[in-house]
């Protein structure tokens with residue numbers, strides 16, 4: 112009987128099915144991203160670079176962070192950025208905190224190009240729309256654990272917004288234009304900035320991975336230098 116066969120397969124090879132499913136989702140997102148980038152005359156890595164700059168916190172858009180995000184060398188990342196600067200989509204600016212650090216910003220043309228690159232996210236949302244709330248919660252929890260494990264093993268750079276981070280102090284300065292506070296970099300953040308991705312996000316569920324106060328001090332000082 113077909114269901115029995117399927118069940119016995121799951122019992123014998125539970126990870127094979129999950130792994131295949133994840134690889135297929137990866138294939139699909141890569142294909143959609145490739146098509147989107149081509150449609151507007153970009154290479155996939157150029158498109159990924161623009162989206163990184165748009166979604167990442169303004170203090171973390173250094174060439175070093177971008178290279179880590181792309182999994183590329185510093186030299187090839189500089190080449191990607193140079194091409195986008197030449198096209199008027201990206202500009203370089205010195206960090207207000209450490210002038211030796213160069214941060215990347217989108218120009219107006221870059222912002223407009225990014226707006227055309229969001230379709231893959233919508234397609235995934237549509238694909239998930241058929242799941243029940245319970246299935247979504249279970250999937251989120253399971254995938255979250257897989258992603259954390261890959262991140263801990265050093266295979267994945269995961270950047271997330273502030274909410275849910277162990278360092279985040281929501282509305283620490285009520286009524287201020289920058290009401291939120293980050294204990295890691297000891298800085299206040301606007302609501303808009305708090306919604307952007309941060310490579311240093313540590314989920315509350317993994318609070319035991321949080322560095323001590325002494326570590327926080329040394330990381331804050333070395334943070335920008337290390338990401339140049």
Ligand code: SF4
Nearest residue numbers: 273276278279293309
């Ligand atoms: S470390 Fe956490 S609280 Fe600080 S900016 Fe990053 S995500 Fe936000």
